Amino acid sequence: MADTSQKIAHGLERPKITQREPMHDTYLRFDDPIPDASELALEDLNIVDPEIWRRGAYWDRFKRMRDEAPLHWTPDSFVGPFWSVTRYEDIMKIDIDHKRFSSSWEHGGIVLGEPMEDFELPMFIAMDEPRHAEQRKTVQPAVAPNMLKVFEPIIRERTQDLLDSLPTNEPFDWVDTVSIELTTMMLATLFDFPFEDRRKLTRWSDVSTNRENPDICPGGEAQWREELLECLTTFMGLFQKKQAEPLRNDLISLLAHGEKTRDMQPQELLGNIILLIVGGNDTTRNSMSASIYGLNKFPEEYAKLKANPDLIPNMVSEVIRWQTPLAFMRRTALEDVEMHGKTIKKGDQLAMWYASGNRDERFWNEDPNRLIVDRDQARNHLSFGFGIHRCVGNRLGELQLRILWEEIMKRFEHIEVLEEPALTSGAFVKGYTWMPVICHPKT
Numbered sequence: 001m002a003d004t005s006q007k008i009a010h011g012l013e014r015p016k017i018t019q020r021e022p023m024h025d026t027y028l029r030f031d032d033p034i035p036d037a038s039e040l041a042l043e044d045l046n047i048v049d050p051e052i053w054r055r056g057a058y059w060d061r062f063k064r065m066r067d068e069a070p071l072h073w074t075p076d077s078f079v080g081p082f083w084s085v086t087r088y089e090d091i092m093k094i095d096i097d098h099k100r101f102s103s104s105w106e107h108g109g110i111v112l113g114e115p116m117e118d119f120e121l122p123m124f125i126a127m128d129e130p131r132h133a134e135q136r137k138t139v140q141p142a143v144a145p146n147m148l149k150v151f152e153p154i155i156r157e158r159t160q161d162l163l164d165s166l167p168t169n170e171p172f173d174w175v176d177t178v179s180i181e182l183t184t185m186m187l188a189t190l191f192d193f194p195f196e197d198r199r200k201l202t203r204w205s206d207v208s209t210n211r212e213n214p215d216i217c218p219g220g221e222a223q224w225r226e227e228l229l230e231c232l233t234t235f236m237g238l239f240q241k242k243q244a245e246p247l248r249n250d251l252i253s254l255l256a257h258g259e260k261t262r263d264m265q266p267q268e269l270l271g272n273i274i275l276l277i278v279g280g281n282d283t284t285r286n287s288m289s290a291s292i293y294g295l296n297k298f299p300e301e302y303a304k305l306k307a308n309p310d311l312i313p314n315m316v317s318e319v320i321r322w323q324t325p326l327a328f329m330r331r332t333a334l335e336d337v338e339m340h341g342k343t344i345k346k347g348d349q350l351a352m353w354y355a356s357g358n359r360d361e362r363f364w365n366e367d368p369n370r371l372i373v374d375r376d377q378a379r380n381h382l383s384f385g386f387g388i389h390r391c392v393g394n395r396l397g398e399l400q401l402r403i404l405w406e407e408i409m410k411r412f413e414h415i416e417v418l419e420e421p422a423l424t425s426g427a428f429v430k431g432y433t434w435m436p437v438i439c440h441p442k443t
């Protein structure tokens, strides 16, 4: 294995990236040059090749699909054949059409590819009605408006403490020090999980979506199973403890007492725990990093925000659009459906590419590739999905970002990104693994 670590200026080291074999024989080899989308045949765009995600090289591929093949067929990939839906309006139509497009794990769930038969993870994001609604209703109280009022001062205090502890005028990694730490503290609170063990939640979150990533799971599937089973054992213990105690408003207590969830089988408990860990952790974490990165990429927007901090709530929506922390959700057709002159056949899997819809020039009236903090359509983004599965934690995610920026503005003149960040590899969770910054305090 090549040592791909790279010393950089400022005394910080880029994380090591383990050299890896392509996931399919037509995919790019590690660090191969990436051809322009215009040089490729439409059927060879290989949009799920992890290497193009690791290097952030997918935008021209999505644009070609939106322009030339809005319903695009990939006949062969490491996750099998699948359709890609890339235009805003089409994604919206499919997302709200849950009668014809299933999320159910019994048909394959919400990520592309076939689930492992002996390690199924039923979770309510990957269920159809009526089971989905029953379980969603059970956890909703933990993130309801009255709970957000309870959380707000806790989040603010933690954010203040963390920002006050940051080094100033000295480089550090924003992803681990701030984004991961803040979202992991929130998650520990939502679960009423032992606070000192909270980094276990970060680890399980990373493991669950990175089975094929040797940087996270060098031991491959065996390691993945082992760590998720450890997660299950830990949460089974917490679940049983909560069952023996009176009902409280944390997620585990709600699941342990819920009429429709208290008798869940272990794999279903694990599935739902992973849903809540990934849902509540990776997405908000990557939006936090994106806000710093995006405002550095578009300094005139950072200046606008400094001149008018009332723009923070709109900026939060805009960052979530621009980043799109979950690049797609999968659906499976329950009947034949015609679209753009083609037939999605019953049983076919398709990816609704939120990342592409959020950049669709047909919908967005100002350049969708730019981060524009006062964009008037910002709240119409697709990043939380639409329809019955629309993100249950969206207000909590926004609240954490809003508070972070309110507190940043009080303390820092500028948070400067020093180098291009390192990106997650894989097409599902779209985010950052490392981003060196310097905080310049207000004088």
Ligand code: HEM
Pocket: 095, 124, 125, 126, 136, 143, 275, 276, 279, 280, 281, 283, 284, 287, 320, 324, 325, 326, 329, 383, 384, 385, 386, 387, 388, 389, 390, 391, 392, 393, 394, 396, 397, 398
């Ligand atoms: C910026 C932050 C977030 C983003 C971008 C995001 C994105 C999403 C997306 C795309 C979906 C699926 C929508 C669909 O299939 O139509 C979803 C569902 C979900 N999210 Fe989030 N999420 C975020 C924050 C959170 C937080 C903080 C929580 C924690 C409670 C959470 C928990 C969930 C759950 C439980 C579901 C399943 C809902 C259902 O199936 O009914 N999310 N989220």
